[in-house]
Amino acid sequence: MSAPYARPLDLKHGLVDLTHGSGGRAMAQLIRELFVRELANEYLAQGDDGARLGRATGRLVVATDAHVVSPLFFPGGDIGCLSVNGTINDVAVMGARPLYLAASFVLEEGFPLADLAKIAASMGRASREAGVPVVTGDTKVVERGKADGVFITTTGVGELRDGIDCSGANARPGDVVLLSGPIGAHGMAIMACRENLSFDAPIVSDTAALHGLVDALLRAAPGLHTMRDATRGGVGATLNEIAQQSGVGIEIDEAAIPIPAPVEAACELLGLDPLYVANEGRLLAICPPDLAGDALGALRAHPLGAGATRIGRVIEDPRRFVQMRTRLGGRRIVDWLHGDQLPRIC
Amino acid sequence: MKYVDEFRDGELARGLAAAIARDAEAHRHYRFMEFCGGHTHAISRYGLADLLPDGIRMIHGPGCPVCVLPIGRIDQAIRLAREHRVILATYADTMRVPASQRLTLLRAKALGADVRMVYSTEDALAIARANPHREVVFLAIGFETTTPPTAVAVLHAAEAALGNFSILCNHVLTPAAMHAILDAPQGVAIDGFVGPAHVSTVIGSAPYEPFALDYGKPVVIAGFEPLDLLRAIHLLVRQVNEGRAAVENEFTRAVTRAGNVRAQALVDRVFERRADFEWRGLGTIPASALQLRPEFAHFDAERRFAVAYEPVPDNKACACGEILRGEKRPEECRIFGTACTPENPIGSCMVSSEGACAAHYTYGRLRGAAA
Numbered sequence: 001m002s003a004p005y006a007r008p009l010d011l012k013h014g015l016v017d018l019t020h021g022s023g024g025r026a027m028a029q030l031i032r033e034l035f036v037r038e039l040a041n042e043y044l045a046q047g048d049d050g051a052r053l054g055r056a057t058g059r060l061v062v063a064t065d066a067h068v069v070s071p072l073f074f075p076g077g078d079i080g081c082l083s084v085n086g087t088i089n090d091v092a093v094m095g096a097r098p099l100y101l102a103a104s105f106v107l108e109e110g111f112p113l114a115d116l117a118k119i120a121a122s123m124g125r126a127s128r129e130a131g132v133p134v135v136t137g138d139t140k141v142v143e144r145g146k147a148d149g150v151f152i153t154t155t156g157v158g159e160l161r162d163g164i165d166c167s168g169a170n171a172r173p174g175d176v177v178l179l180s181g182p183i184g185a186h187g188m189a190i191m192a193c194r195e196n197l198s199f200d201a202p203i204v205s206d207t208a209a210l211h212g213l214v215d216a217l218l219r220a221a222p223g224l225h226t227m228r229d230a231t232r233g234g235v236g237a238t239l240n241e242i243a244q245q246s247g248v249g250i251e252i253d254e255a256a257i258p259i260p261a262p263v264e265a266a267c268e269l270l271g272l273d274p275l276y277v278a279n280e281g282r283l284l285a286i287c288p289p290d291l292a293g294d295a296l297g298a299l300r301a302h303p304l305g306a307g308a309t310r311i312g313r314v315i316e317d318p319r320r321f322v323q324m325r326t327r328l329g330g331r332r333i334v335d336w337l338h339g340d341q342l343p344r345i346c
Numbered sequence: 347m348k349y350v351d352e353f354r355d356g357e358l359a360r361g362l363a364a365a366i367a368r369d370a371e372a373h374r375h376y377r378f379m380e381f382c383g384g385h386t387h388a389i390s391r392y393g394l395a396d397l398l399p400d401g402i403r404m405i406h407g408p409g410c411p412v413c414v415l416p417i418g419r420i421d422q423a424i425r426l427a428r429e430h431r432v433i434l435a436t437y438a439d440t441m442r443v444p445a446s447q448r449l450t451l452l453r454a455k456a457l458g459a460d461v462r463m464v465y466s467t468e469d470a471l472a473i474a475r476a477n478p479h480r481e482v483v484f485l486a487i488g489f490e491t492t493t494p495p496t497a498v499a500v501l502h503a504a505e506a507a508l509g510n511f512s513i514l515c516n517h518v519l520t521p522a523a524m525h526a527i528l529d530a531p532q533g534v535a536i537d538g539f540v541g542p543a544h545v546s547t548v549i550g551s552a553p554y555e556p557f558a559l560d561y562g563k564p565v566v567i568a569g570f571e572p573l574d575l576l577r578a579i580h581l582l583v584r585q586v587n588e589g590r591a592a593v594e595n596e597f598t599r600a601v602t603r604a605g606n607v608r609a610q611a612l613v614d615r616v617f618e619r620r621a622d623f624e625w626r627g628l629g630t631i632p633a634s635a636l637q638l639r640p641e642f643a644h645f646d647a648e649r650r651f652a653v654a655y656e657p658v659p660d661n662k663a664c665a666c667g668e669i670l671r672g673e674k675r676p677e678e679c680r681i682f683g684t685a686c687t688p689e690n691p692i693g694s695c696m697v698s699s700e701g702a703c704a705a706h707y708t709y710g711r712l713r714g715a716a717a
């Protein structure tokens with residue numbers, strides 16, 4: 001394909017301007033030289049407004065997620081890989097195999113093309129690693145000051161595995177609650193950047209695509225009741241969602257929840273509770289007690305679940321409280337978060 | 347991290363809890379107020395009340411800077427931002443405090459006011475330097491701990507002749523509030539105080555002596571760690587049993603009798619006492635807050651802009667006053683957990699997670715139902 005443009009995009013000094021969203025030549029060039037190149041796949045190559053996909057045999061699952069994060073680049077990742085992994089995870093925890101992604105970008109006028117190129121490359125890398133192509137997309141540009149650099153919305157489509165029934169509504173009293181690893185890294189990596197906190201070892205975001213881990217988990221324990229990735233609002237908010245949806249109580253044990261020392265120190269400094277700090281590569285799984293051993297084994301055998309632990313159990317409770325036995329032996333409610341302890345981190 | 351863990355050891359905690367249970371006399375009721383929001387937070391976060399025998403009840407005090415801010419003060423801040431178009435720099439926790447006309451700073455921001463969250467007074471000064479053509483007002487709140495940084499900011503602004511910076515001063519004084527609680531004509535149902543941690547590092551332990559000597563109430567100053575609190579409660583139980591009232595200091599690793607004399611001098615240079623100040627939940631208390639000294643008057647947003655303080659009465663149903671004096675429990679308020687919740691706080695004690703009602707909402711409901 002020969003490029004019909006006089007000059008290639010200036011990826012060093014160029015800036016996004018309003019013509020990049022105007023539907024004209026500049027926009028076509030941006031899409032072609034940046035997004036199509038980095039995300040290349042047969043579906044994007046069709047070049048139409050939408051993508052014609054293969055035939056699915058099972059039931060489909062769809063999930064969508066808007067990504068706004070400040071800063072856009074942080075230790076362990078950036079908004080690009082975050083937007084790919086986040087949506088893959090939303091599809092995966094439904095018990096589905098993620099197949100395709102769609103992405104739409106809102107760009108702020110004046111945003112450096114060099115940064116955009118980095119973001120597109122990071123999306124490309126994440127999508128190739130995960131084996132889930134970005135098959136269609138859209139780009140809009142808004143005036144300076146109307147957005148914060150770049151916002152990315154991704155939508156994922158997946159195919160449900162036969163015989164799997166995973167839902168936030170399926171937790172039953174007696175079930176065991178598993179957590180796939182240490183918590184709080186993503187949220188605190190972002191906060192540490194924002195607040196200029198420095199630690200001997202920087203806190204690195206845990207952003208990762210979890211569909212491989214989910215696959216291993218479902219093979220070992222197909223009768224699993226619930227999976228959720230503990231993103232915004234952290235483990236605390238996610239458990240409350242499940243308790244609410246399933247009409248149960250959940251009891252967790254603080255001592256069993258792994259919190260990396262730097263995360264704990266940063267939380268202490270900023271007065272935050274790690275239970276409510278966002279994760280981008282951790283999932284909670286709830287299963288009947290007879291499956292717990294196999295499920296935990298499968299999690300631990302996978303690199304993304306090496307730090308998995310059993311953190312609690314589901315109980316009967318019409319009030320749908322999530323409660324925690326603290327490290328000191330007292331009990332407390334892990335309530336919904338009132339307001340926002342961390343604005344805009346995922 | 348090791349430092350922190352030492353004070354959160356589960357086994358030590360159980361040992362202390364057992365010692366408290368042994369010493370607490372079965373026929374007695376012990377009602378202790380932890381003055382400070384930081385302690386309230388630690389009690390809820392670690393579920394400490396669960397470790398105490400039934401006869402010991404912790405009363406959550408007014409030491410939460412956000413909770414004691416009256417509606418009229420937030421109104422002033424909102425008017426500064428909306429009518430006088432200043433950049434209002436504020437700590438994040440004031441953003442959700444309900445003000446008049448169903449406004450909050452968060453809502454004012456959404457409506458276009460320039461409200462910016464800062465983590466330190468330095469950030470506020472930086473905003474002023476970066477925006478020389480805008481007026482920048484820092485919403486100064488808090489007890490004796492946050493006052494020295496505000497004093498430093500004002501001194502820096504004065505040195506740099508920063509003409510566009512001022513503060514809306516709401517700094518309040520811990521001992522004055524304790525006096526007000528103890529002086530209530532209805533009397534108080536409090537047998538002793540857990541004294542603040544950080545505040546005491548600044549003011550020292552001496553200012554609490556009148557509470558022991560004149561009012562006969564034991565005071566034990568405690569650090570913020572859960573084990574500090576358990577130790578302090580143990581010391582309070584002993585004082586009550588022995589019929590003593592003294593100021594004891596559990597937090598000797600940070601608090602002395604005289605406190606931080608340098609910080610005190612700094613504050614004294616910049617601030618003087620107001621004749622009186624209205625506290626949410628406690629009413630107007632004489633000499634209980636600070637204002638800038640006349641020589642720093644041009645850094646005083648209240649003098650610089652026409653934003654006179656207009657008191658707004660608390661909701662009639664709200665029982666915060668009685669709760670803070672230990673007369674009522676949060677669940678005895680008619681609208682606790684129904685009309686008044688952390689998402690939609692009606693009274694001051696529900697505003698921040700450190701407030702008495704909010705703490706009970708998140709923790710106490712569990713205990714109440716289990717008992």
Ligand code: SF4
Pocket residue numbers: 663664665666669676679680681682683686687691692693694695696697703
């Ligand atoms: S529940 Fe609300 S209204 Fe009632 S006393 Fe507490 S803060 Fe005031």
